Amino acid sequence: MKRTLLLKAIILLIVVTGLALQTKAARVQHLTTHSQSMDKDIEVVVVTPEGYSDDKSYPVLYLLHGYSDNQTGWITKVPEIKNYADLYQFIIVCPDGAFSSWYFDSPIDKNIKYETYVSHELVDWVDDSFSTIDSREGRAITGLSMGGHGALYLAFRNQDIYGAAGSLSGGVDIRPFPDNWDLSKRLGTYAENKDNWEENSVINLVYKLTPGSLEISIDCGVGDFFYGVNCDLHEKLLERNIPHDFTTRPGGHTWDYWKNAIAFQSVFFHHFFEKAK
Template sequence: MKVLTETWRSASIGREKSVNVLLPSRYSPTGRAFPVLYLLHGFGGNRNTWLQCAELSTLVDSAGLVVVLPESGRSWFINDARGRRYEDYLVGEVVGRVDDAFNTVASRDGRGIGGFSMGGAAALYQALRHGEVFSVVCSSAGAFEAPLREGDPYEHLRDGQRLAMPTTRDHERVWGPVGSEVRREYDPYRAVRDRDAKYPIEVHLDVGLDDHPRMIGMNRRMREALAAGSVPHRYRERPGGHDWEFVDAGLPDLFAFARSRLLSA
């Protein structure tokens, strides 16, 4: 696997931004085009966070996928209440930049999007909203109900410790107060109901049996919503908590799902 970095001044964000692009060993700039998997980090992560996964390099090579690692810090890859336009950046800039710079399958059938926690939720939001861009979703412990959150449901876990879950202040900086237009726009259950059936997607969901009860509950509710909406999906609960050890253990399954469903030219 080879790791490259693409950097440009983003018109959507208003400053220089970078993404990591992982190329499988058999990648070639000519000949057969390669499908692409976009992987989104969790809350507070960055474009290097996924590189800590021990299995990543082996799986990129064996699956033959180009993997793209963008970043949004704590902004959920959405156009948020502060006016930061990370959805426009991801969908309107990053995808086109990757297709222009690399030998990729430049169509929805060759693009998947996945992520962990914040990134897992954002991946589903973006595929539901932009079915013309992505056809496959792979979510690990997706925090799907962020737009529905009220207060700080994780307060009892903090106890002076640094917890990788946003405080009420951090959360509302992105999502706005309860009832905001941003929250309504990204309501995940509304997105499932209102999706454009012209662009079918397939979804892989998993969550750890030792994760926060709230996280397990929202993943089960999302599974039910996808089933009610006739969205093809695979759902798994497996050992692990809300951490990168859980993600790493599930990577072979995630890559197998993505690779089996993405078109190769």
């Protein structure tokens, strides 16, 4: 009898301890936002850190998914991002960027306005809904592949919104890929709409930067099909004396690579947020 009671007590203690730990861990919320510019609801995943409180203001990392994915991609494939939210005490926001928006306001399809959504409507919603640092010093943005393009594209064009930006295996120059990933649906064909492609390639937006205007971290594997365009962007940033981190290592266009890379970029953004305090 005593042994049975002791066993029950131990089990109860384990359950209570487990529940206590769960209440202290990062919270993952699947929420719905509304885009007025596109007149539709858009799903978003928000990760708030351990001990989140309205009495404290938190920095926000916007984390963008790649082509053909959605808002659940990061939290499903790399659940470790919850640990980074806890460790560095920032909020992570993963919006649905649609199957192939490329995070543009499309010049040919008025139903695709993802620059307006992410950098204005979503940012405003996050600041209204959570206790955030409501300034560029408290916002960073990064993403993988299409999302890597999107993060730098949005940050270069909206430096009043974001103070830091990153890219993981980003399609930072879309011009070499005129027949890929639905880009022609967003910009028109390259042959007939060359200006759209030139004006919306990240590498051609470097002129918007000045030294120190934006904290930048770029990461791409040497076996990635975007490796060449990332090296080109790195060289162009050097030519213009724009400080940035540029990281390469063995690897390709894979979740294994991004899982490793986001750990390093989380440290990069943490340092930015700490410096901005």
